[in-house]
Amino acid sequence: MRLRSLLPHVVSIGLLLGAWTLASRALGQGLVPPPATVLPVLGSLLASPPAWAELGLTLARGGLALALALGAALVLGVPAGRSATAIRLLGPLVAALQSCPPVLWISLVMVWAGTGETVPLAVVFATVFPPLFANVAQGCMAIDPRLFALSRTYRVPRARVLARVVLPGVVPYLLAGLSYALSAAWKVAAVAEYLASGEGVGARLYWAYRMLDMPGLFAWALVLVTVGVGLEMGLVARLRRMAARFSPTTRRSA
């Protein structure tokens, strides 16, 4: 069973290493350093505290921006979802914001706030907030309106309505939005760092590229991919399962 669950990973890594070695043979070691060159570089990276600091910084930026977006989405999405008018009026705006590519935000924030800490934070926020907001509002809208009528009739305190009806109702939608936002936050944080920051995984990637340090570039790329896969297979998959467990079919009372 254990072996069986490992098999896809073994196959994927094997294929990757094979294609990589072939590409290295075909294009030359200067352009595509073979795994045998890159893996020791990666090993020395993993042994050095500064590299971990860079990794931690990117994760912290992504995480912080995600947390801020999540908070803002809850604070704004719940009242918006309670009003059909608000949803109708805000729909196109949210769609427009969602279709903005991260590079647009990066250029704008760089002009407004300069390079540095603000850019990755602001860009990740701008990227993940609209879908989270839309999901929260949608989840709130999907709550049986009779539950609000009930709460009004029995004069249930607002905080209790929020804690017992609104938040549990929003959770499945929030989890679905979060599973997207989580992987997006990691990727966008790296892009923002690449273009507008001196530190973090994205910035290391940029400097490796500028110095034409191909083994370093590949090593950082491996870090980026590994963490991305880890997030996707660890957290995101778990969130999806949780969302499915909370799905409306199992929650709706007849």
Add this chain to the structure above:
Amino acid sequence: MIELFDVSKSVAGRPVIASATLVVPPGRCLCLAGPSGCGKTTLLEIAAGLVRPDRGRVRLGSPRVGYLFQDDVLVPWLGARGNIAYVLDGPARERRRVAGEWAERFGLPPSVPPPSMSGGMRRRLNLARTFATRPDVLLLDEPFAFLDDHWQEVLLAETAAAMERGAAVLLVTHQTRPLAGLDCDLLELDRDPDGGPVRIAHGVGGGANRGPGSVPGGSARNGDATRAAPLPGPLSGEPSVRPASHPASHPGPRLPGRLANRLLTLFCRY
């Protein structure tokens, strides 16, 4: 006290209630019986303040309202106890305790959520929640639906006990048979032969002044009904003393009843 004065309501351009005036003094019960679609539920929703009438005034003597909805209105992710505790007042632990007692009293497992319940259990949970708040104003929409004889008796006992406590009860139903066990004024809303709006005039109020359609209370079933187990105490911790109630012998508030004895007019477009 439930007072509706000259209330009218149209839904989607169709007049549902042309004019309704009714008064239910504390400790009294008014039952509206009639065919479905004649605005009974709308009237209750107006009384509960959930629907704003196009015209007219609504006054409830107390903010403590118990509303039994026609359909199940239950929080699907809360258990029976959680659903009852949701509408109670007081500190969380006390609400939980009282809710647990009510769940037990209505034969409901405390932690099972509504989607995993049978239809009858869900109905009982709605009932338990309605009475758990010890309401002064009781609005019951088709309370006998999905209940077998035993639970109908429990429902009647709870309603009688609430009236004993001074609750005003407004009840709408199309099943009038179970009402024999309850001291209430029955108002039949009939279909008009011409297909136009139906007009019903009925005096509401004191026990002595019942209309011709009312069902006299005090049958043998009252004795059975009041034998139900004592209610869990109120949240304040005040001892739950309940005298053996006998709705038939309950005099009912006469003087205010007379004064408030207004004409109820219900235009019921069918």
